[in-house]
Amino acid sequence: MLPVKITKMSGAGNTFAFVDGRGASGWKDVEKHLGKSRTEIAKLVCDRVLGIATDGFIVIEDPSEGFDFNWDFYNSDGSTAEMCGNAARCAARYCYEHIGNKEHANIRFKTGAGLVTAQILGNGKIRVKMPEARVLKNPIELETRSSVKEKFILVNTGVPHLVQKIHAFVDSVNLKDLAREMRAHESLKPAGANVTFYAEDEAGKVRAVTFERGVEDYTLACGTGAVAAALASSLENHLKVIEVQMPGGVMEVNFFDGDPKPLLVGDAVFVGDFQYNLEVVR
Incomplete structure (x- = not known):
């Protein structure tokens, strides 16, 4: 065997x-x-x-x-x-x-x-064809252990994600400790949530990274995280096709009117x- x-x-x-x-x-x-x-x-x-x-x-x-x-x-x-x-x-x-x-x-x-x-x-x-992408709470405000209040969008793209737009993608390097804390925040127990940061390069193109439950670190890519970042960007810019660059590669997310299930394309x-x-x- x-x-x-x-x-x-x-x-x-x-x-x-x-x-x-x-x-x-x-x-x-x-x-x-x-x-x-x-x-x-x-x-x-x-x-x-x-x-x-x-x-x-x-x-x-x-x-x-x-x-x-x-x-x-x-x-x-x-x-x-x-x-x-x-x-x-x-x-x-x-x-x-x-x-x-x-x-x-x-x-x-x-x-x-x-x-x-x-x-x-x-x-x-x-x-x-991904599961239904849903906004659960926008915004959701969570307090850190140092009493700082952080705003996110809480979505579910098959699994829960806290999504936060940041000024520049490089800023995500210094946000890992925040992601680790928010991933298991008291308000999200018992399951917790992945944490996805994204920054816009231009209309329809974003860079994103996800701190994943179970891995307990940033990963090179996360499909549900790509959809979560694209959903947040789409809500802000009213675009239906979003290109998401993650550290490990590029994915494309397509949203359709009347269909809550987006398409995710990648290698x-x-x-x-x-x-x-x-x-x-x-």
């Missing part, structure tokens, strides 16, 4: 480890043999030293009725998340090229946030296939 084949992928620098967990793959026998929960396995696989250094771990499973695949998603700390836009793009290409039917370029996933559909565009580009890249021995599990 060992080693386990794990595929590492990158979506704009956001990295994920994929396992084929369908019934025919034998993955469930591996899990039984290891005697570890998926939370524990996810932490090992994502580890920077004993794993393959990824931001997340995803098990692709046999579909429920009406879907092509189910997925079970874990952050690098073993926590779960309802949705991840970059993971959805990577999952779509993984399933299309590794375990799916290449005659069908449209893939329907069952996720914690419900149905997510993806379309293979070619040249490594994937278009994902999905195969990094490599690994034969992971899991000898660290004892």
